[in-house]
Amino acid sequence: MDNFSRELLSTFVALAFVVALAWASIALLKRMQQGRGSRPGTRDDSELRFVRALPVGTKERVVVVQYRGEEWLLGVTTGGITLLARTPSPAGSPLRTEG
CATH class of the missing domain: 1.20.5 (Single alpha-helices involved in coiled-coils or other helix-helix interfaces)
Structure with a gap:
């Protein structure tokens, strides 16, 4: 034992x-x-931030991200990612964190 x-x-x-x-x-x-990345509690405009995603099919979605002061509209599929549009982010608007 x-x-x-x-x-x-x-x-x-x-x-x-x-x-x-x-x-x-x-x-x-x-x-x-x-x-x-940036230190906690500070805002760095060069960061990539997820804003929203909208499914448009079983494996396809449209995604909005913010990157360096611009909003990027991306088409995401199983085959790849396509830039659909790129616009300046609204000045002074808080970051949206929906969806």
């Missing part, structure tokens, strides 16, 4: 090590992702 307890303990220690390693890896990846 002593051998079983020792094996069980070593299994739990190994599991705890793997969980701690996974947690540390995820925390590091999150920190690296935050460092790539």
Whole structure:
């Protein structure tokens, strides 16, 4: 019975090590992702922001995104993405986050 307890303990220690390693890896990846974009709480006009999507078929949709002060209307299908229109974003208007 002593051998079983020792094996069980070593299994739990190994599991705890793997969980701690996974947690540390995820925390590091999150920190690296935050460092790539703008800092939290600041607005960066060069960011890509999702505005709205409208499905027009089973796998097709029309998507509006904002990028560097412009609104882009994109057609998205399984075969690719097509730029349909590009207009300046309305000045001073807050970002819409619908849909």
